[in-house]
Every structure is written in structure tokens, then in C-alpha cells.
Amino acid sequence: xxxxxxxxxxxxxxxxxxxxxxxxxxxxxxxxxxxxxxxxxxxxxxxxxxxxxxxxxxxxxxxxxxxxxxxxxxxxxxxxxxxxxxxxxxxxxxxxxxxxxxxxxxxxxxxxxxxxxxxxxxxxxxxxxxxxxxxxxxxxxxxxxxxxxxxxxxxxxxxxxxxxxxxxxxxxxxxxxxxxxxxxxxxxxxxxxxxxxxxxxxxxxxxxxxxxxxxxxxxxxxxxxxxxxxxxxxxxxxxxxxxxxxxxxxxxxxxxxxxxxxxxxxxxxxxxxxxxxxxxxxxxxxxxxxxxxxxxxxxxxxxxxxxxxxxxxxxxxxxxxxxxxxxxxxxxxxxxxxxxxxxxxxxxxxxxxxxxxxxxxxxxxxxxxxxxxxxxxxxxxxxxxxxxxxxxxxxxxxxxxxxxxxxxxxxxxxxxxxxxxxxxxxxxxxxxxxxxxxxxxxxxxxxxxxxxxxxxxxxxxxxxxxxxxxxxxxxxxxxxxxxxxxxxxxxxxxxxxxxxxxxxxxxxxxxxxxxxxxxxxxxxxxxxxxxxxxxxxxxxxxxxxxxxxxxxxxxxxxxxxxxxxxxxxxxxxxxxxxxxxxxxxxxxxxxxxxxxxxxxxxxxxxxxxxxxxxxxxxxxxxxxxxxxxxxxxxxxxxxxxxxxxxxxxxxxxxxxxxxxxxxxxxxxxxxxxx
Amino acid sequence: xxxxxxxxxxxxxxxxxxxxxxxxxxxxxxxxxxxxxxxxxxxxxxxxxxxxxxxxxxxxxxxxxxxxxxxxxxxxxxxxxxxxxxxxxxxxxxxxxxxxx
Numbered sequence: 001x002x003x004x005x006x007x008x009x010x011x012x013x014x015x016x017x018x019x020x021x022x023x024x025x026x027x028x029x030x031x032x033x034x035x036x037x038x039x040x041x042x043x044x045x046x047x048x049x050x051x052x053x054x055x056x057x058x059x060x061x062x063x064x065x066x067x068x069x070x071x072x073x074x075x076x077x078x079x080x081x082x083x084x085x086x087x088x089x090x091x092x093x094x095x096x097x098x099x100x101x102x103x104x105x106x107x108x109x110x111x112x113x114x115x116x117x118x119x120x121x122x123x124x125x126x127x128x129x130x131x132x133x134x135x136x137x138x139x140x141x142x143x144x145x146x147x148x149x150x151x152x153x154x155x156x157x158x159x160x161x162x163x164x165x166x167x168x169x170x171x172x173x174x175x176x177x178x179x180x181x182x183x184x185x186x187x188x189x190x191x192x193x194x195x196x197x198x199x200x201x202x203x204x205x206x207x208x209x210x211x212x213x214x215x216x217x218x219x220x221x222x223x224x225x226x227x228x229x230x231x232x233x234x235x236x237x238x239x240x241x242x243x244x245x246x247x248x249x250x251x252x253x254x255x256x257x258x259x260x261x262x263x264x265x266x267x268x269x270x271x272x273x274x275x276x277x278x279x280x281x282x283x284x285x286x287x288x289x290x291x292x293x294x295x296x297x298x299x300x301x302x303x304x305x306x307x308x309x310x311x312x313x314x315x316x317x318x319x320x321x322x323x324x325x326x327x328x329x330x331x332x333x334x335x336x337x338x339x340x341x342x343x344x345x346x347x348x349x350x351x352x353x354x355x356x357x358x359x360x361x362x363x364x365x366x367x368x369x370x371x372x373x374x375x376x377x378x379x380x381x382x383x384x385x386x387x388x389x390x391x392x393x394x395x396x397x398x399x400x401x402x403x404x405x406x407x408x409x410x411x412x413x414x415x416x417x418x419x420x421x422x423x424x425x426x427x428x429x430x431x432x433x434x435x436x437x438x439x440x441x442x443x444x445x446x447x448x449x450x451x452x453x454x455x456x457x458x459x460x461x462x463x464x465x466x467x468x469x470x471x472x473x474x475x476x477x478x479x480x481x482x483x484x485x486x487x488x489x490x491x492x493x494x495x496x497x498x499x500x501x502x503x504x505x506x507x508x509x510x511x512x513x514x515x516x517x518x519x520x521x522x523x524x525x526x527x528x529x530x531x532x533x534x535x536x537x538x539x540x541x542x543x544x545x546x547x548x549x550x551x552x553x554x555x556x557x558x559x560x561x562x563x564x565x566x567x568x569x570x571x572x573x574x575x576x577x578x579x580x581x582x583x584x585x586x587x588x589x590x591x592x593x594x595x596x597x598x599x600x601x602x603x604x605x606x607x608x609x610x611x612x613x614x615x616x617x618x619x620x621x622x623x624x625x626x627x628x629x630x631x632x633x634x635x636x637x638x639x640x641x642x643x644x645x646x647x648x649x650x651x652x653x654x655x656x657x658x659x660x661x662x663x664x665x666x667x668x669x670x671x672x673x674x
Numbered sequence: 675x676x677x678x679x680x681x682x683x684x685x686x687x688x689x690x691x692x693x694x695x696x697x698x699x700x701x702x703x704x705x706x707x708x709x710x711x712x713x714x715x716x717x718x719x720x721x722x723x724x725x726x727x728x729x730x731x732x733x734x735x736x737x738x739x740x741x742x743x744x745x746x747x748x749x750x751x752x753x754x755x756x757x758x759x760x761x762x763x764x765x766x767x768x769x770x771x772x773x774x775x
Contacts, residue, residue: 651771654697654705661693 011061012070012086018054018096019135021047022103026128033121040121041111044128048107051135052100055093062093064515069205071141080200087141087205090515091277091340095138095270098344101494102266102351103131105487109355110258112483113362123163123256130156130259134267138274143192143202146278150188150239150271154181157268161255170254177248184238184245188275191231195282198224208279229287232279233294240272240324243298247575249321253313257358260313264320265351273327273343280336292332292426296437296444299325301572303447307454308568311378312357315455318571319404320350322444326419329441335422337516342415344512345500349403349412352491356397359484360386360459364466373469380455385464389478392485394460396492401452403495406445406536409504411495416445417532418507424528442535449540453547462552505533681722688715702755702765706748713744 025047029040062068071085107127114123133152140146154177162174192202199207236242241249249269253260263269276283276291283291302321309315323346330339363386364377375382387394403412423438493499501510508514570576648659688711695708717737724733759765 653767653770658697661697 009068009070011058011068012088014054015058015086015088015093015096015139018051018058018100019132019139021051021054022128022135023132026125026132029121029125029128035122036118036120038120040124041107041114044124045104045107045111047128048100048103048131051131052097052104055096055100058088059093059097062088063090067209069141071203074142082144082202083142084145085141086139088139089209091274092138094340094344094512094515095274096135098270098347099131099134099138099266102347103127103262105355105490106258106262106265106351108483109261109358109487110256112481113258113358114256119163126156126159126163127259127262130160130262130267134271137271141204143195143204143207146204146275147185147189147192150235150275151185153268153271154178154185154239157252157263160259160263161252163255163259167254169251173248173251173254177252180245180248181238184235184272187231187238188235191228191235194224194228194231198228204278208281225282226284226286229283230290232275232282233287233291236272236275236328237294238272239275240269240328241321242272242294242325242328243301244574246298246302246321247571247578250314250317250571253311253317257313257354257361260317261351261354261358264317264354265347269320269324270343270347273324273331273339276328276331277336277340280331288332288334290332292329292423292437295325295328295330295332296440297325298322299329299444300440300447301325303444303451304568305571306451307447308565309571310381311376312361312380312383312455312459313354313378315380315451316350316353316357319353319448319451320346322448323350323404326416326441326444329423329437330419333419333423333426333437335419335426337513338415338418338422338507340516341500341507341510341512342419345403345411345415345495348491348494348499349400349410352396352400352488352495353404355484355488355491356393356400359390359393359480359488362480363390363478367466371469373466375466375469380458382465383459384462385460385467387460392488396488397460398456399492399495401456404452405449405540407540408533408537409497411497411500413505414497414501414507414510417505417529417536418510418513420445420532421507421528424532442532445536446539446543449536449543450547453544454551457547457551678722678725681718685715685718685722688712688718700766700768702758702767705767706751706755709751710744710748713740713747717741717744 022044025043029044033040033043067087067089069085069087071083074082074084076082107124110123110127114120117123130153133149133156137146137149137153140149158174158178161177162170164170165174195207196202201207234245238245249264252263255263299322302318302325306315306318306322309318323342327339327342327346330336330342360383361377364375364383367373368375368377399410403410406412406416420438420441423441424435427434427438497504500512501507503509567573648655650656692708692711692713692715695711696705699705699708717740720733720737720740722733724731724737727733755765758770762770764770
């Protein structure tokens with residue numbers, strides 16, 4: 001790979017164009033297009049389509065061909081020369097394609113979904129801006145620029161989560177998302193600065209390209225390599241919603257559903273995993289172990305929470321957190337390529353699930369308004385029997401769910417099984433506690449089967465609960481227009497195995513895995529491939545049957561008062577803990593500081609003020625009575641003396657004579673007697 | 675016998691009266707008369723001290739000159755007074771205060 005100048009390489013220019021077009025159109029939508037104009041939707045879609053095509057061209061030229069790097073001087077500060085540029089390698093072109101590939105169906109879907117919204121154009125402006133920020137993030141070659149786009153992604157998601165800002169909950173949610181991400185941002189920035197202190201450069205090619213790993217390898221046990229690794233990890237944890245910074249993601253449901261789809265699939269949360277992939281060579285073994293533990297725990301925790309939630313979007317949100325946990329765990333156990341494969345496959349089926357959820361909620365809302373029911377449109381307890389009315393949604397949803405489970409012949413099977421198998425290989429040969437990670441992952445994937453079956457059964461099967469309230473209702477819901485169906489069918493096709501591998505079972509055959517290097521395939525004593533596949537599928541069928549008996553035939557029931565149920569239902573009391581302990585304490589510290597500020601600091605200032613005023617008054621008094629008084633005295637004396645002397649100047653001859661006489665007498669007396 | 679002291683006392687008295695008139699009178703003629711008193715006091719002193727110069731009688735001689743001079747001066751002064759009267763329609767020296775700035 002060689003560094004080229006910008007104007008010499010057409011591929012780099014195409015990549016830049018792919019990044020900038022959504023931004024340009026976002027500006028046009030924001031400032032030029034009339035609000036609520038239909039044009040903005042199509043304009044945004046067209047922009048992302050062009051961007052998608054350009055990304056595909058760039059992808060075909062870079063993938064497995066060779067990295068491209070181009071930069072020009074950005075600024076010089078002292079001896080430091082900071083360049084800004086584009087670094088295209090396999091990872092970034094994959095992300096380019098993925099982001100635009102997910103954003104395109106989301107745009108098309110949004111045209112229909114946001115129809116009639118009073119801020120229609122603004123929505124597309126924000127959406128374009130969001131895509132721009134994410135695309136910028138994946139191509140830049142400089143840590144400062146990376147941080148800038150990282151913040152822009154956060155800011156764009158803030159705008160979109162709080163899109164309906166008249167709702168109190170949306171405002172709370174976007175603030176929460178922004179503040180929790182801020183924690184990660186601070187860590188990321190600290191990491192960047194520590195790296196700068198270590199290596200005196202912000203250039204990511206110098207730091208993280210495979211040829212330049214020597215610096216990290218030689219210093220692998222140094223604290224100053226581990227520490228920035230942890231900082232980057234915390235940054236990624238906040239963005240990718242990992243425990244303990246995950247609570248913003250379920251609340252981010254307050255945005256439009258299409259935005260949730262984008263956030264959960266390709267833009268916001270993918271940024272964290274992407275960052276880990278981009279700087280992967282930096283992580284020392286300790287950090288990787290930590291990463292694996294966090295990912296594994298998050299995956300498990302989120303899956304248990306998803307078991308009992310009733311809000312459709314909330315279940316999906318926790319499912320996303322769980323899947324992101326899988327990706328992070330994959331990164332941690334060294335299954336780098338499988339982690340990224342899972343990022344790509346998950347993007348398609350999770351986006352699809354959200355779009356489907358959007359349609360379902362849309363229909364429920366419609367029914368609710370039509371019959372004036374007092375129900376929560378997102379509560380899955382109110383749904384049921386929807387497969388008849390909306391076949392496209394049903395079928396695509398089932399495909400996506402199978403992919404989520406990791407059912408054979410879906411893309412999820414390739415990526416998820418790969419992660420678990422490699423986790424087992426990672427644990428092998430280490431001490432037994434390491435096996436907790438793959439076993440928990442396996443357990444989590446079984447939990448996944450349960451919660452997604454529960455969701456499917458409750459939403460699509462059985463009798464419509466809504467019919468109990470409205471007895472003469474014929475069918476519940478319908479699929480909506482082609483603008484809804486087309487993106488969903490497209491995403492459903494992308495959730496099947498052929499897009500990623502021609503071999504439906506062997507993850508190491510997938511082109512993404514091969515593009516990122518060979519997967520770990522040590523010769524273990526047990527064939528973990530078989531173990532994982534058998535466990536997931538055999539137990540999976542049992543679990544689906546269990547869910548069926550619970551929710552459809554109702555031959556069983558769960559006690560809804562047990563400790564575990566409550567723990568799951570209340571989301572492990574993490575939000576409760578944050579509110580009760582952290583937020584309360586922070587607020588208390590805040591109020592103490594405010595008190596100190598108001599009473600002590602302000603008091604000192606006020607004291608200074610009063611003393612100054614007092615001194616001022618004294619000075620004024622001295623000025624008025626002493627200094628002015630002295631001057632006035634002088635003036636008076638001079639005036640009186642003048643007046644006195646004037647008295648002699650009468651103009652009368654006799655008076656002058658008298659004066660002369662007196663003077664002579666005085667001189668005579670003085671001369672004679674003294 | 676009339677001694678020198680008597681002459682001097684009379685001269686001093688004349689002088690004092692003259693001074694008083696010059697300073698106090700509201701009539702220029704009277705002021706002029708006061709000036710004459712002063713002159714005569716001086717002349718009296720000249721004559722009185724003249725007895726110590728029996729050889730040349732310079733005191734008496736000087737007195738004659740002074741008398742003539744006084745007469746001339748009185749003429750000039752009267753002329754001035756006449757002109758002052760023409761100018762100011764008064765001969766009260768207090769009312770003539772053009773010297774005041």
C-alpha cells in the first residue's frame with residue numbers, strides 16, 4: 001500500500017463522493033426544500049442510492065485488492081504535522097457498502113413511514129446527515145477526524161431519537177443517549193491523547209495498519225499500551241451499548257421506528273464494533289479478555305431481559321444489545337473476522353425486524369385510533385393473529401428471526417455459530433474459568449431462541465387480542481404499500497446464506513471471513529462445530545415447543561412473581577440502580593456544589609463587592625470633603641485676598657493719599673522703633 | 675519770647691490741618707486750601723529754621739521761592755478744578771473715580 005495524493009486516485013475520489021453526497025443532500029433538504037415537500041424523501045433516497053452505487057464500485061476496487069491511503073496536510077502545530085485523508089481497507093469498504101446498503105431500504109421505507117409528518121423534510125435532512133457522519137467515520141485515516149465523526153454520529157442520533165421532541169419521553173431518551181455516550185467519548189478522547197503521547201502521531205495508518213504493528217507488539221506489556229486500549233474499549237462500549245453503558249439503547253426507541261432500524265443495524269451501534277476492528281492491533285491480551293467478558297456478560301444479560309419485556313421495540317432493542325455483546329465477545333476471543341461477519345449479517349436481519357415492527361406498530365396505532373381503544377400500540381400482549389392480515393411482514397419477520405437464532409441456511413447461522421465455535425477454541429487450553437465465556441454464549445443463544453419465539457407467537461399466531469375488544473373486526477392489519485414491502489423483502493433476501501457464503505454451514509467459507517484473514521481453527525479434542533450446531537438446533541426445537549405451549553396452546557404458564565422473572569422484567573434493576581444511586585448522588589453532589597457556589601464563592605464575591613463599595617464610599621467622602629475642600633479653601637482664600645486687595649483700588653485720589661500716608665507712617669514707625 | 679518750638683508747633687498744626695483737609699474735604703477747592711495749608715506749614719518751617727543762617731538768609735529766600743511756586747501751583751490747580759468741573763459737573767473728589775479700573 002502506498003500513500004497517494006488526493007487528486008491522483010479516482011477510487012479515493014469516488015469514496016469521498018459517496019461520503020459527501022448524503023451530506024450535500026441533507027443540507028439541500030434542510031435549507032432549500034420546502035418543509036413537508038415530497039421531494040425531500042426522494043431526493044434523500046436518490047442520494048443514498050448514488051452513494052450505494054459508488055460504494056459498490058469502491059468496494060469492488062479495494063476488497064482483497066489492496067489498501068488505499070491518501071492524505072493531505074490538514075494543519076501544522078509546532079513540529080506536529082497533522083494530515084487529513086482517507087484510508088480504505090477491507091474493513092472500511094465493507095462498512096461503506098453495509099451502511100449505504102442498510103440506509104437505502106431505510107430511506108425507501110421512511111418515505112412511506114414518515115408520510116404526513118409535519119417535519120418530513122427535516123427528517124430526511126437528519127437522516128442524510130446521520131449517514132454522512134457514519135460514512136465519514138469509516139473512511140477517515142486520522143484519529144482526530146475519527147473522533148469528530150464519532151461525535152457527529154452521536155449528535156445525529158441525538159437529533160433523531162428526539163425527533164418528536166414535543167414528547168417528554170423522547171426528550172429524556174435523547175438526553176440519556178447523549179449523556180451516556182459522552183462517558184464513552186471522554187474515554188475515547190483520553191485514549192487518543194495517550195496514543196499521541198506514546199507515538200506522536202494521529203495517523204491511523206501509521207498506528208494501526210498491519211505493517212506497523214511492531215510498536216504495539218514490542219510494547220505489549222506496557223501500561224501505556226493497555227490503557228489506551230481500555231479507553232477505546234470504553235468508547236466502543238458506550239456507542240455499542242454494552243453493559244454498564246447500555247441503558248440508553250432501549251430508551252432510544254422513542255425515535256421513529258425507521259431510525260431505530262438504522263441505529264440498531266448500521267450506523268450508531270455498529271460504530272463501536274467498527275472502531276474495535278479498525279484499531280484491533282492495539283489491544284493487548286488483557287484488554288481482549290476484558291472485552292470478551294464484557295461482551296459475553298452483556299449478551300447474556302440482555303437476552304434474559306428480552307425474555308419478559310412486553311414492548312415490541314424494547315424486546316428488539318435488548319436483542320440488539322445481546323447481539324452486539326456477541327460481536328464484542330467475538331472481537332475479544334480473537335474471532336475478529338467472525339465478529340465483523342456478524343456485524344454485517346446482524347445489520348440486515350435486525351434492520352428487517354425493526355422495519356417489520358414499524359409496520360406492526362403502525363397498524364396497531366391505526367386500529368387504536370380507529371376504534372378509540374385505550375391500549376399501548378407497542379405492547380405485544382395486545383397483538384396476535386397478525387399473520388393472516390400481513391403475510392409479507394410475517395414471512396420476512398420469520399426469516400429475520402431464524403437468522404437471529406442462527407438457523408441453518410440463514411446468514412446468522414454462519415456468523416453466530418462461527419463466533420461460538422471460535423470462543424470454544426479460545427477457551428481450550430486455558431484454565432477452566434475461560435470456558436464460562438463460550439458456555440454462557442451458548443446459553444444466550446438458547447435464550448435468544450426463546451425470546452424471539454415468544455415475540456413471533458405473541459404477535460403473529462393465536463387469536464388477535466384486539467378482537468376481544470372489537471368483536472366485529474375481520475382482519476388485523478395489512479402490509480401497507482410497496483414502499484413498506486420492498487425494503488423488507490430485499491432485507492429478507494440479504495438475511496439468507498448465499499449473500500455471505502456458498503456453503504451454508506461452514507463459516508470459514510464466507511467471503512467476509514476470508515477477506516479478514518483465516519478464522520481460528522485449532523485442532524481441538526472435540527469438534528466444537530458439531531457440538532454448537534447440535535446444541536443450538538436440538539435444544540432450539542425444544543425451546544420453540546416450550547414457547548408454543550406457553551403462549552399458544554397455554555398448556556403451561558410461568559409464575560410471574562419469581563425473583564428471576566422480576567429481575568428480568570425490571571431489566572436487572574440497572575436503570576433503577578442508576579437512578580437511585582448514581583444519578584441521585586450526582587445530583588446531591590451537584591446541589592452541594594451549587595450551595596457552595598451560591599453561599600461560599602458568591603459570598604466571598606459579595607464580600608469583596610461590599611468591601612469595594614465601602615472603600616469607594618470612603619474615597620468618595622475623602623474626595624468630596626478633603627481634597628475638594630482644600631481646593632475650595634484655596635479658592636476662597638485667593639478670592640477673599642483678591643477682594644481685599646481690590647478694596648484699595650477705589651479710584652479716589654483721597655483714598656490713595658490716605659494709603660500712602662498710612663504706609664509712610666508705618667515705615668516711619670518701624671524705622672524709628674524697631 | 676517766641677521760641678523755635680512755638681514756630682514748629684504751629685507749623686505742625688498747620689500741616690495736620692492741611693492733611694486733614696486734603697483727606698477729608700468733599701470739595702476740591704477746600705482740598706486745594708488744605709494743600710496751601712501744608713505748603714504754608716513748610717514755608718513757616720523754612721522761615722523758622724532760617725534764623726540759623728544769619729549770613730545768607732537762605733531760609734527766607736527759599737520761602738519766597740516757595741510762595742511764588744505755591745501761587746503758580748494754585749493757579750494750575752484751580753485750572754484743573756475748573757476743567758474737572760466741566761468734565762464731571764462736580765468738584766467732589768469722591769465722585770471723580772476714573773482712576774478706578
